[in-house]
Amino acid sequence: MAKTHLTFSLNGRQRDDVVPDNMLLVDFLRETAGLTGTKIGCDGGECGACTVLVDGSPRHSCLTLAVTMQNRDVETVESLAENGRLSAIQRAFHEQLGAQCGFCTPGMIMAAEGLLRENPSPSADDIRQGMASNICRCTGYVKIIAAVQTAAAELGK
Amino acid sequence: MEYLPTLHVHRPATAEEAVAVRANHASARYLAGGTDMVVNIRRGIEQPEHLIDLSDIEELGGIQASANGLRIGAGSTLKDLADDRDIRRVYAAVSEAAESVAGPTHQSYGTVGGNLCLDTRCLYYNQSEWWRDSNDFCLKLKGNVCHVAPGGSFCFAAFSGDLAPALMVCDAEAELLGPDGRRRTPLADLYRDDGMDHLTLKAGELLVAVHLPPPDGDGGSGYAKSRVRSAIDFPLAGVAVRLGLSSGKARTLAVALTAVAPRPHLVEGSEELKGRHVDDAWLDDLRDLVRAQASPMRTTTTKPWYRRRVAGALAAKVARRIAEG
Ligand SMILES: Cc1cc2nc3c(=O)[nH]c(=O)nc-3n(C[C@H](O)[C@H](O)[C@H](O)COP(=O)(O)OP(=O)(O)OC[C@H]3O[C@@H](n4cnc5c(N)ncnc54)[C@H](O)[C@@H]3O)c2cc1C
Ligand code: SF4
Ligand code: FES
Ligand code: FES
Numbered sequence: 065m066a067k068t069h070l071t072f073s074l075n076g077r078q079r080d081d082v083v084p085d086n087m088l089l090v091d092f093l094r095e096t097a098g099l100t101g102t103k104i105g106c107d108g109g110e111c112g113a114c115t116v117l118v119d120g121s122p123r124h125s126c127l128t129l130a131v132t133m134q135n136r137d138v139e140t141v142e143s144l145a146e147n148g149r150l151s152a153i154q155r156a157f158h159e160q161l162g163a164q165c166g167f168c169t170p171g172m173i174m175a176a177e178g179l180l181r182e183n184p185s186p187s188a189d190d191i192r193q194g195m196a197s198n199i200c201r202c203t204g205y206v207k208i209i210a211a212v213q214t215a216a217a218e219l220g221k
Numbered sequence: 222m223e224y225l226p227t228l229h230v231h232r233p234a235t236a237e238e239a240v241a242v243r244a245n246h247a248s249a250r251y252l253a254g255g256t257d258m259v260v261n262i263r264r265g266i267e268q269p270e271h272l273i274d275l276s277d278i279e280e281l282g283g284i285q286a287s288a289n290g291l292r293i294g295a296g297s298t299l300k301d302l303a304d305d306r307d308i309r310r311v312y313a314a315v316s317e318a319a320e321s322v323a324g325p326t327h328q329s330y331g332t333v334g335g336n337l338c339l340d341t342r343c344l345y346y347n348q349s350e351w352w353r354d355s356n357d358f359c360l361k362l363k364g365n366v367c368h369v370a371p372g373g374s375f376c377f378a379a380f381s382g383d384l385a386p387a388l389m390v391c392d393a394e395a396e397l398l399g400p401d402g403r404r405r406t407p408l409a410d411l412y413r414d415d416g417m418d419h420l421t422l423k424a425g426e427l428l429v430a431v432h433l434p435p436p437d438g439d440g441g442s443g444y445a446k447s448r449v450r451s452a453i454d455f456p457l458a459g460v461a462v463r464l465g466l467s468s469g470k471a472r473t474l475a476v477a478l479t480a481v482a483p484r485p486h487l488v489e490g491s492e493e494l495k496g497r498h499v500d501d502a503w504l505d506d507l508r509d510l511v512r513a514q515a516s517p518m519r520t521t522t523t524k525p526w527y528r529r530r531v532a533g534a535l536a537a538k539v540a541r542r543i544a545e546g
Contacts, residue, residue: 066230086226
């Protein structure tokens, strides 16, 4: 079994691990790092539940080999809350009922985080387009769009 | 934990090194964004023992404009293309095609090289191992029969990348690096009409960049695709059109199709449409010309007749949009 010495930044902290070359990033996050916020919802690339930010851009951790993250910067949903206080996007998803079963929510929130960093005041269409890689089986999306709009307004204050 | 075969990941720093690793390991495959390769590994379609991660190779990055046109590194992401002002202005078909690939997350790390070297697709092939096993596999991999055309020995799996037709109507050339050095070839020649072996890349060759010549004169280009969902879906048919106009007449015309054959290809016979006024009758003739050359097979759940008809309609729609400025 080939392994690689992997060093990268995970949620702002430097990681230093020996990782099998065939390990997916999502499995590294959930099983090695114990960060189970990131979800697996499909057999690869279809649903967006596993979305994380790599160097600030959204990426499917289920299609990414962990060892290809060498020297890169990975952020998961666990990075957002500060001292136990939810971030604006997390709060907005909670308050606007943007989550029902919640399974798509971590991926939705990371996609929204990526979108708002690039476009702090998106229109409803920008949000629909910017989050089109993420599927939700519960909400019908209306509340999710409202949540991102609420978060954008909150962050813009 | 997800089961993946044992593999060695190599991370070369230069294109030459990548080609050398490939030459040393027969089962090695290139890995760019991984949005197709990793899916295929997880489904048992690809079982490489070695993967060559291209993401550290500087030469593969970047989009540079010069007097000779544009050089697009094969490692540029689809988002890089969609966001590039020059491309948006001068090669609209290319940015429209990039924006129509899968969804925004895929575009943010899926690359040009991966899109152009995408495997062909088929209802009976892009499935899990157990699905294919329960169907006795198929000719393209591990099986003896083609479920699309039983009795034949040909694979009709459709090339379904969106960028290729858009780059082809803009006269793109591919820059390739192999064990024997560098070569350049018209992008259209990168493909052959065989679902089992659709790339003409020689063993171990790496796509380094795509070159676009400066555009000639007025007119413009565009791309449109038909798909089941308006996001995250491969094309059922995709059409790129480049149309140059002078006083309302078609001066130059190039049309290319994707997802309706094992290779993306330029539509032939468009000369007859040149010199004529771009009016409703012209658009109908363009539509019919495209329909006659779109030859989808039963490789998607959507019927071939629909994909053929929609290909023609998309060509007319894009041409009308260009003509109306
Ligand atoms: C849910 C989903 C929907 C999708 N929808 C679409 C769609 O609508 N349209 C579309 O076009 N694609 C679609 N894709 C496929 C894919 O996301 C894109 O085509 C993407 O551009 C592939 O690029 P990549 O860098 O991820 O390729 P990879 O997966 O890394 O590679 C793909 C193939 O190209 C080879 N390769 C990569 N780079 C090079 C190179 N420089 N030289 C030689 N060979 C190379 C690899 O060995 C591999 O065989 C979809 C994928 C998913 C998961
Ligand atoms: S066209 Fe036939 S051989 Fe090719 S992938 Fe489909 S079923 Fe298999
Ligand atoms: S688990 Fe990654 S896209 Fe569905
Ligand atoms: S809240 Fe259940 S899938 Fe989105």
